[in-house]
Structure formats: C-alpha cells, structure tokens
Amino acid sequence: MIQIPQGFRLAAANADFRNKHLDRNDLSLAFSDAPATAAGVFTTNLFRAAPVLVSQEHIAASGEKGVRGVLFNSGQANACTGEKGRENCLLSLDMVSQALRNAGEEVSSEELLPASTGVIGAQMDMDKWAAAVPALAASLGSVSLEGLARAMMTTDAFPKTAGRELALKGGMVRLAGVAKGAGMICPNMATMLSLVMCDASVEPSVWHDMFRRAADATFNRVSVDGDTSTNDSLYGLANGASGVVVEKDELPLLEEALTAVLGELAYMLVKDGEGATKVMHIHVTGAACDEDAEKVARTVGHSQLVKTAMFGRDPNWGRIVAAAGRAGVNFDPMALRVTLCGVELFRNGRPTDLDFDALLEEPLKNMDLPLDIVLGEGEGEARLLASDLSHGYVSLNSDYRS
C-alpha cells in the first residue's frame, strides 16, 4: 500500500454531479496542513476550462506563499461555460475553504486549486456543491490514496496510484500520485487529471523546473488518440512536512523518483485508454535530433493504420515504415531499421527474411509491445507510449444514438 506523504490529508464525498444517484464519490480534496510549493502543467488547448484558468492564476499568485490543496470534481467539466462558469468555479472554492475554516483550518479560497472533469458546456450545479461540501470537509483525513483516485474517475476501469520512498541525508521523503485517464462521457472528450504529493522541502523554482521536465518525459509522451481536452491538468505539491530539505546534490534523486511516479501513472493512463488492448512502447533512436525522433514516434504512435494493426496482432512493418516515412522528417530510407518485440522486421530498405508470423504470434498477444525504430542520422532519441485502436474505442466514442 502506498503511504500518503506526511502533512497531507485526503477527503471525498458524493455530490451526485451525474444525477444518477450512484453509490460513488465524485468530489475530493487533497489538503496540505502547511502551505505547499505548487507546480502545474496544463492543456495547451485554446479552449481552457474555467478550473484550468483559475488554477493557473492561483499557482502564479502563490509564489513563496504556497497553496493548500487541490479540489477535484468529476461529472461536470465546467468547460465552455463562459463568465458564469468562472464565477461558479470561484464559488466552489469559497464553499470548500469556508467549510475548512469552520473545521478550524486557516485557509483561503485563493490557496485552493480547482480541477474538473465531465460533461462540457453545462453549468455546474451549485446546489449539489452546497449539499456535498460539509460531508467533504468532515471526511478530511479519513480517505486513502486509492479513495482519492476513485473519486476522480469517470469511465476509468481502475483507480491509478503510484508512489516512491526516498532515503535522503535529512531523512525519509515520500511521493504519492493519483491520476484519472482517458474516460469518455457524453458529450465530451477525454480528460486527464493527475496530482503528485511530496513531503520534501524544495525551492519553488527548482520544483517547477523539475516538475516540468518530469511531465515532459512522461505525460507528454503518451498517445491514446491524439486529442487533448479542455481540462487536462497535472499538479505537483511539495509541502516540506517531512522536515527534509533536499540538498542540491540530491535533487537528481528526487527528480528520478518524481519521474518514476509520473511515468507509472502515465503508463496506466495508456493501458486504461479507451478500448486499449495494447500499449506500444515506441523508442526512436538515431534521428538527427530529439525533435525529429519525437515527430517519427508521434506519427507512428498516432497512425490509425499502425494502431489497428497492433489491435489485430499483425506484424505490419509496411504500415510502420510508411508512417515513419511521412513524419515530415528527412532520413535515409535505406538506413531505417524496425524491430517489434525483439524481432527485426525491416532493414536495408526491405523486410528481413525472418518468419514474422511464426516468431511474433505469441509476443503479439502481450499487452506491452516494444517497438524500436532506428534511423541512421545521429543521436536524436524519443520515447512514446501509445495505445492501439480497437472496436472498444469506436464503441465507447460513438455510442450515442446507436
């Protein structure tokens, strides 16, 4: 069981945001007893939901002062809701901070970061918020990490948690993270939400930079369908409650642990991608530069033809090679090598003479498929985790009237 880092308490409640009277929580809070340094990575979509805009403002304003928590709601995305949506977002923070103050916590609404997922275009039901907030505040400290992960879920098949412990010179430091993935609710697009809590003490600028790099290496290296939502948000809070100040030469260790936690969560997102039956572990090397390698990895990982081939357990080197060839990257086609599950499929401009069908029949039944693409240009390298494209994906995303 993953332990919650020191100085964090979790809360959850059932607000019935979906109007379905389900027996599950859809409102939750990760709360830090002391102000925590906050980092955030958000959707680059032009249509950013109200909670994304408010979170960005609160993080920017937090500076050395820090924030106290992240407030999640599932069922109502509060996206494309205009000025009224922003007012509702701020009102929800007011309600929760007031309830926490009533419980003896000294916290202002500006110290909370909102995160929403669910139906877009509809206004949040503030009566439901008002009814559920007391139960949320009352539950503070009684909810597990998995309980938090469950309350964030939409159509996720399983709750996603990850953690690491790190023995530093000053003592033990903990990291624990939760995420929700590419679940789809009508009429909506997939939203990714994630939070990592850490009880180490880290300089804000150092934490920001470290978090950005860790996110780039993990969450920004996954592909379910290439669509990004209006609400995608990734939060990192470091509250120093362990009493351990991370020394400069220990920062790489912390970054490694943070990257590992985010990496595990990102992997789970792809594995639980809509209808996913496979996770391609794409690794491109030998490109002229890292950017070129990334373009090739993304073009292959996003290719509908490659994705359907993996779903069909088809060692279809032709689709992989053709996707690489249209990535908009210049390379020598004769130098390209493609290896799937350890079996070299393509070399010297031609398929190899191996019996792919026989060699790959069993490996292609696995969930995890390593796909290595080697160019002959330079030292550029990139990794990407990509799901396949299945009947399940089409069913989940088209099941509206049919």
Place this chain on the structure above:
Amino acid sequence: MIQIPQGFRLAAANADFRNKHLDRNDLSLAFSDAPATAAGVFTTNLFRAAPVLVSQEHIAASGEKGVRGVLFNSGQANACTGEKGRENCLLSLDMVSQALRNAGEEVSSEELLPASTGVIGAQMDMDKWAAAVPALAASLGSVSLEGLARAMMTTDAFPKTAGRELALKGGMVRLAGVAKGAGMICPNMATMLSLVMCDASVEPSVWHDMFRRAADATFNRVSVDGDTSTNDSLYGLANGASGVVVEKDELPLLEEALTAVLGELAYMLVKDGEGATKVMHIHVTGAACDEDAEKVARTVGHSQLVKTAMFGRDPNWGRIVAAAGRAGVNFDPMALRVTLCGVELFRNGRPTDLDFDALLEEPLKNMDLPLDIVLGEGEGEARLLASDLSHGYVSLNSDYRS
C-alpha cells in the same frame, strides 16, 4: 455513360497477381495514340515505391516529347522492394511496350508510366506479367472507362469514374478520369491511384501548373485516416487528339472542368473510404490565413473523437471545438462559430440554446454532413472532405489474426 476522350484506347487483362484465381482484371493500360503531355502528383512519403520513382523520372524526361500511356497493376505494390523491384518495374514496361510494338504501335518503354497497388515488400511475379501481357495488348480499344476503373480496384466497393465535356472555340473537348481508393490488402496501407485523360492540346507547363492546382484543391483536401501510402499517384494526360488548342482565355474553363473531375473522384474516394458511413464536408473560414484554416480543417477532420462522433450521429460540438482549439492556430475562442448540417452548435464561447438532438436527428442520418467552422480572424479559408471512423474501419484494418 462517360465517353473516353479522343485518341485514347484502354486495355485490361487478368494476370492473377493475387494468386487467387479470381475472375477479374488486375492489369490495365490507358494508351494514347499520339504522345500526350503528362503531369503527375505523387506521394511525399520517403518510402516511394519503384513505380513512383520510375514515373517521376519518365515524366521529367518526357518534356515536349510527351508520353503514351499509364500502366496499372493491382495486387502487387512493388514498394520496399529495392533494386530488384526497380528492375522488375522496368522489365514490366519493356514487356508491354514490346507487345504494343508487335501490334504495330510505335512506342518505347520510356513513354509508359507505371502505377502499382497491392501487397508491399514482395517482389512482383514476372512470370505472371509475361503470361498476361499478350492478352493486355490484344484487348487494346475494347475496354470501357469503367472497365479500366474496375481493373485498378483493390477492396474498393465500386469503380470510380468521372467526366466532363467542354465546348470551346475550337470545338468539343473531353475529360475522363478514373480512381481507386482507400482499399486495404494485407500487409499494406491504402493506396490512391488516379488518372485523368484529356483530348485538348495544352502547353506542358500550363498543363502541369493547372494539374497541380486542381490536385491541391481536390485530392489533397481529403482525409480517410491521415495515412499516406508509398504508392499514391495521380496522373494527367492531355493528348490534343480533339484538335482543339485551348486558347489563353479558355484556360480557366478547362481548369474548372479538370478540378470538377478530380473533385468528383476525390469525393468518391472518401465516400468509399474504409468503413466510411459519413463524409464530413468541412469548411473553415475567417482564419488569419489559408494555412491556418487548413490546419484547423485537418485537425478536426483527422480527430478520432470527431470521426467517431459522426459515426455515432452525435452532434458533439465539444469534440469539434476542442479539436479546433488544439490545431496549433491562434484565434479568439469567443469568436468561434460551429455549424453542423445548418444548425449552429457553438457561438460566444458557449453551446447555443438550440435543441441539437431534435434538430439534428434526421440530418445526421445522411451520408453527407456539412460542417462549417468560422473563426473571427481574417479571410483565410479551407475545405476538407473527411470520412468518419467506424467499426468497419477497425475490422478492415485489424482483421489479420482475429
């Protein structure tokens, strides 16, 4: 019935390239009695098949001299086949030109343009070529436009032909075109092949420019799955056999007719896209420039979430808006307007108050769905035809082992 332009004769034969002993032709030739001005537009994939490379060389060398015909084979793509593939391609042209010379035609193999579709990575079976070429030559002049279109087909559901007649000052001019579309054969990617024949007399440089513009406005404005093949090729031959020299002020009329023929063929390609049940007619206006408009159109048209929504007859403005917002184009989200089948879905940063479900239930049952996206930036404009994403697509492209 579409008439074959003057001075063109068509031929077809069954070479059994698929080794399936089917009762259908898979080898065909469009032949011009006189040298014709040739234009070509080819795949930009780094992995270009041998026939693409040879066609490009022959067109480049043809200049004022012209070419005599285009030779199609279906079942063997001759892609990723190395030096041997190139030799086989040239050998196939030698066989056909020799057979034509035996029949009294003065033609060299350099005057023929090869076009292949089918399984990639495998070498062509030259014994099958040798066996079928006499029948091909013997059929010259006895094959209809539809017969040519049928012989090019892979998994296309129907043969694709289009034509126009044009009364110019010098007399009547005809255009007739054929295409094969996004058919999939294992292990392969979709290949698009098309030819337009015209019996007007046009300057080579004028014909080249006109053909490039017409292709950009039509074939380069369709999306089935965003994957481009190693063999995509589009040919245009103008042989002057009508005796009509197009005058300068008539060139726009000819270009309009050419664009109409290519537009009809491109529409049929999308309609017959793998598993397609819908054709989105995406029209983006009000962008800062045409390039921005095209980026938005392509991001929306390629979005798996938008495509599955259309398959599910779901007026999902959220997916459309979110796709536009991640296109990498800067625009004012508040100024965006989205109209589907004439019903305005989104305006002023919010969904409109219309009852989408009631208004769009019937229109979304249609094959053709107009989708208008208006930005508030400038005069930039783009169109794109895009298919939906259905269970049929996944079945066709994953049906290998399952």
